[in-house]
Amino acid sequence: MTAATRSTDWQLLQRLIPYLKPYRWGLVGSGLLLIPLAAAAALQPIIIGQAIAFLKGEESTYSFLKTLTLTQGIDLLSMALLVTVVLRFGVQAVQGYWIQKIGQNITADIRHDLFDHVLRLSSRFFDRTPVGKLITRLTSDVDALGDVFATGAVGVLSDVFSMLVVILTMFFIDRLLATLLLALVLPITALIVYFQHRYRVANYKSREELSLLNADLQENIVGITVVQLFRREAFNSQLFRRRNQRYIKEVDRTIFYDSAVSATLEWIAFVAIAGVLWLGGALVEQRTIDFGTLATFILFSQRVFDPLRQLAEKFTTVQAGLTAIERIHDLLSEPIEIQDPDRTFLPLPKAENTAAAVEFRDVWLAYKDDDYVLKQLSFQIHAGEKVAIVGPTGAGKSSIIRLLCRLYDPTRGEVLVGGRNVRDFTQAELRQHIGVILQESFLFAGDVKSNIALGDNYTLADIQRVAAEMNIADFIEQLPQGYDTPLRQRGTNLSAGQRQLLAFARVAIRNPEILVLDEATANLDVGTEVMIQEALNRLLVNRTAIIIAHRLATIRHVDRILVLKRGQLVEQGTHSELLARNGVYAHLYRLQSLAEEAAPKHDASPLA
Ligand SMILES: Nc1ncnc2c1ncn2[C@@H]1O[C@H](COP(=O)(O)OP(=O)(O)OP(=O)(O)O)[C@@H](O)[C@H]1O
Incomplete structure (x- = not known):
C-alpha cells in the first residue's frame, strides 16, 4: 500500500x-x-x-x-x-x-x-x-x-x-x-x-x-x-x-x-x-x-x-x-530520539572531585544495524586531565565525541560526565559543560559578535574580553567593521582559519569545564597556530581536555594518549610510555616522523 x-x-x-x-x-x-x-x-x-x-x-x-x-x-x-x-x-x-x-x-x-x-x-x-x-x-x-x-x-x-x-x-x-x-x-x-x-x-x-x-x-x-x-x-x-x-x-x-x-x-x-x-x-x-x-x-x-x-x-x-x-x-511524527530527562541536576563536580570528568563504560555504537564502529570501549578521564585520542582514519575518534555530547546515544553501555549518565542531563545543560571546537566551524549569516554570542546574553565588553584573551582581538579589529563586520551565510567571506578563530572565541566565552578539540587547529597556518597557542594553553588550565589530532607531534605533551583502532581501545599511556611499548602508537609516530623528515613541518601544538 x-x-x-x-x-x-x-x-x-x-x-x-x-x-x-x-x-x-x-x-x-x-x-x-x-x-x-x-x-x-x-x-x-x-x-x-x-x-x-x-x-x-x-x-x-x-x-x-x-x-x-x-x-x-x-x-x-x-x-x-x-x-x-x-x-x-x-x-x-x-x-x-x-x-x-x-x-x-x-x-x-x-x-x-x-x-x-x-x-x-x-x-x-x-x-x-x-x-x-x-x-x-x-x-x-x-x-x-x-x-x-x-x-x-x-x-x-x-x-x-x-x-x-x-x-x-x-x-x-x-x-x-x-x-x-x-x-x-x-x-x-x-x-x-x-x-x-x-x-x-x-x-x-x-x-x-x-x-x-x-x-x-x-x-x-x-x-x-x-x-x-x-x-x-x-x-x-x-x-x-x-x-x-x-x-x-x-x-x-x-x-x-x-x-x-x-x-x-x-x-x-x-x-x-x-x-x-x-x-x-x-x-x-x-x-x-x-x-x-x-x-x-x-x-x-x-x-x-x-x-x-x-x-x-x-x-x-x-x-x-x-x-x-x-x-x-x-x-x-518523526520521533525525537534524543530526549531530555524530566529531572534537573546539580552542577558538575569541580576539578578536585574524585568522580571522573568523563567516563565511557563498556560502550558500543553502531550507526546502522550491527555494524559496530565502537566496541567494548571503557576509559576514564579525570577532572583537569588532558587526554588525546589518536588512531587511524575511521577508527572512531569523532564518534566518541558525538557520544560524549549526546548527538547520538550509544547502542550499548554508558557515557558519564562528572559521574552522571549523559542521558540524565538536559541537552542544554550537558552542552554547557562541554565546549567543542571542530575542524570546520559553521558560521551563520549575521555579524562577528552575533556569531560569538550565538543568541546568548553576552555584552560587547564580554566578547571583546574573550577576543583579547584568545589573542584574536587584533584580527577582529582589522576586519572592515570590526565586531560589526557582516558575515555571509556559512562565513564564506572569511578564510577557513579565520572562521576557526571565531569558533575558539565562541567556546571560550562559554567557559565550559570540558574542552573538546577535534582536529581544531588543523586548518590554521603555523603563524596563526602559534598566535593562539598561548591563549589556548591558558584556556586549557583547570579544564578537562580531549584532543583529537592526526599530527601526533602536536599531542606529545598531553597527560595521556588513548590509541584507538577499529573502534577499540588498544593502548593508553603517555607519549614516552607508548613509544617504549613499541606498539600501534610507536608505529604511527615513527611513520609520521619519517614523513616529516622527508617534508619538514612545524611542530606547533595546542599543548607545546
Ligand atoms: N553518521 C554516520 N553514519 C554511518 N556511519 C558513520 C557515520 N559517521 C561515521 N561513520 C562510520 O564510523 C566509523 C568511525 O567514524 P569516525 O568519524 O568516528 O572516525 P574518525 O576516527 O573520527 O575518523 P577521521 O580520523 O577520519 O576523522 C567510520 O567507519 C565511518 O564510516
Missing part, C-alpha cells in the same frame, strides 16, 4: 484539528455565515420561478403574490432577488477574507512547529535525510497547504453545504425532478471520489519526486566547487534531466486525473439540464407542474452542479493540500 492510501481524508483532516483550535471562534463565525449563504443560494431559483409563475398567472404562484398588481409583484420579486444577490456576494467576501486570514495563521503555526521539530531531531535522522527533501517539506508542502486557504478552495465546503440545502429544498418543491437530479449527482460524486483517490496517489508520488529533485539541486549547489573543479557539469546535468523527467511523468499523471474530473463534470452538468428539460417538459405537458416550477428546477440543476464544478476547479489545490498534510504529518 502506498503512503498516499494509508490515511483517509478524514484522518488527514483530523490531524489539522490541534491547529484549528486556537482559531475556533473565527471558524465557528465563518461556519455560521454558511447559513445565509446557503439560504440565498436556495432562494434565488425560487424567486425567479415565482416571477415566471406570477407573470403567467400560474397555479404555483404564492397566494400573497396573487393579491398584488403586476408592477408591485415584479418590484417585490426584483427587490428580493437583489437582496439575495447582495447578501450572497457580501457574505462570501467577508467569509473568504476571514478564512484566508485564519488559513495563513494556521499555515504559519504549522511551518513554525515543523521548524522547531526538525531542529530537535537527532543527527541519525539527518544522516539519512537529504537536506533538499527537508526543505521541500518545510517550504513547498507547507505552501501547498497554505494554498488551500489562499485560493479560496475552502469555499468548496460552503458550496457543498449550499448544495445540500438546495437538494433539500428541491424535494420540498417536486420529488420527481429532485430524484432525477439526485440520481445524476450520486454516481458523479462516486466517480469524483474515485478520481480523487487516484489523484492523491499520483500527487504523493510527484511530491516525492520533487523532494528528490530538490535534494539533487541542493547537493549540486553546496558542492558547486567540486562540480566545477571536476568538470561534472554535463554529467550532473544529465542526472538532473533524468530526475526532472521522472518528476514530470508523475505530474502528468496528476494532470490526467484533474482533467478527467473537470471534463466529467462539464458534460454531466449539461446532461442534468437536458434531463430536467426532458422530464420537466413532459410534466408541464401533463400539467403536473407549471413553467415557474420548471424554471426553478433548471436553475436548481445549475446550483447543484456548481459546487461540484467548483470542487473540480479547486480539486488540484485541495488534493495537494491533503497530500501536504500527510507529508507534514510524516515529518512531525
